[in-house]
Amino acid sequence: MPTSNIIDLHGLKKACSNCSLHDLCIPMGVSDQELDALERIINRRRPLQRGEYLYRPGDRMQALYAVRAGSVKTSSISDDGLEQVTGFHLPGELLGLDAISDGIHPCTARALETTSVCEIPYDRLEDLAGQVPGLQRQLFRIMSREIQFDEHLMTLLGKKSSEARLAAFLLSLSKRFGERGFSRQEFNLTMSRNDIANYLGLAVETVSRLFTRFQQLGLLEVNRKLVQLIDMEGMHQMAGAHGPETLEKGGRGG
Amino acid sequence: MPTSNIIDLHGLKKACSNCSLHDLCIPMGVSDQELDALERIINRRRPLQRGEYLYRPGDRMQALYAVRAGSVKTSSISDDGLEQVTGFHLPGELLGLDAISDGIHPCTARALETTSVCEIPYDRLEDLAGQVPGLQRQLFRIMSREIQFDEHLMTLLGKKSSEARLAAFLLSLSKRFGERGFSRQEFNLTMSRNDIANYLGLAVETVSRLFTRFQQLGLLEVNRKLVQLIDMEGMHQMAGAHGPETLEKGGRGG
């Protein structure tokens, strides 16, 4: 029977089998027997408080991390010394994939709220992937999905309309929350307006104005951190828009 | 003994061992014995002519492709039906990584010039990676590097300055050409101005104006497709710039 270094911390029997994120996280597509082996190498860490670092640029990459609860922001420092937010990570998502190539973390990972993560020692994961084809395949898939997501994001940043960016961002959050069993319509923005703006390549003021504008248009209700999406259809149209000639000129669907 | 379907096309003994891209492409970090196994699964394809498709969105992903000579553009169609260029791929670079997760190509790959590629059947590659730890590790590294590159690109698109984007783009090309044994200072832009603009999230006219501006500033010489980088130092400064207050106002190095 498996050694139980992962267990006592939170009184859970298994790290993965019982996890509600089972079908989002690494285990997806891995058979039950294979899952045992994976569970044996996963460590749990004490929850991180808001603002605590999971890793920083230059840190040796010793493990990947799966968000279990809470949310994490990753960011890096560009040449000019300014922060650039590269992603927000919700439960079931894997962090640290960009560090595999050099063995050094190129970016910062910081908890946006009280957050718990599973720690997966990378060398052991690599070994295991060599023995368990299903796991190897799943890892390739996860990394591929990440690449696909980034390409999608590039498309978003390439579009110049600020409305499309924020709308797409909110819809992305909505979808991901939904997949995790939370409400698609109503959720909390755990990141600051500043972070959102930075991530989307906009100014804070623009983001703020867009929220009010969206509210006036009846697309959503926003109160501080809480967002309620009202008109999903309209939101999707907004996210599809690319040019300046798209707002309130009457919908030319595109 | 290995079937030799890869050989006769161009009279080469081996697909990888003799390849000048040996230390850029997959084989890097894979031992000589292991290399044999890899070579055995690689197919060569007849060269693609300019404009020919390597794959299109919706195509089943059956293989990854390594560019051997020439260059390839990848792009996808966004919601609004407009093309979005997601990358330019030079010799030694791998295509199709974004298709692994779904088994379907999400984007288009099209030759920018006469181009030859190595075809690597994915199911066989996956099998082989399970048997050859060095290969598995290398594949993880390659995908990780791709993710890192995309993050860097996001940072670029987040910066609003158009100069920084074009400068960074040219420097990226320069670096990659240099790594492949070509000149770092002088190279051909195989893609159209339109493609560059699309890739960088700018208008064609802006790119055109920037080329003339850079030329006036003595940063480069450009003639049609041919680019000569003159002042690399200045180019780097330009690429590091982020705000509007960076050009010809005297360098506040940042």
Add this chain to the structure above:
DNA sequence: CGGTCACTTGAGGACATTCAATGACCGTGG
């Protein structure tokens, strides 16, 4: 209750886009 911080709102300006026209290059066909 006063302080700090994050967010919101307003006014002005800069950069990039859009529209429009000219110019260079290429293949075709006379």
Add this chain to the structure above:
DNA sequence: CCACGGTCATTGAATGTCCTCAAGTGACCG
């Protein structure tokens, strides 16, 4: 060989979006 039409690239002028700067409001905390 030269004329022709097409595509691609460049250049100019005007509009617009988003940014910057600045002030104001509200929440949270000691």
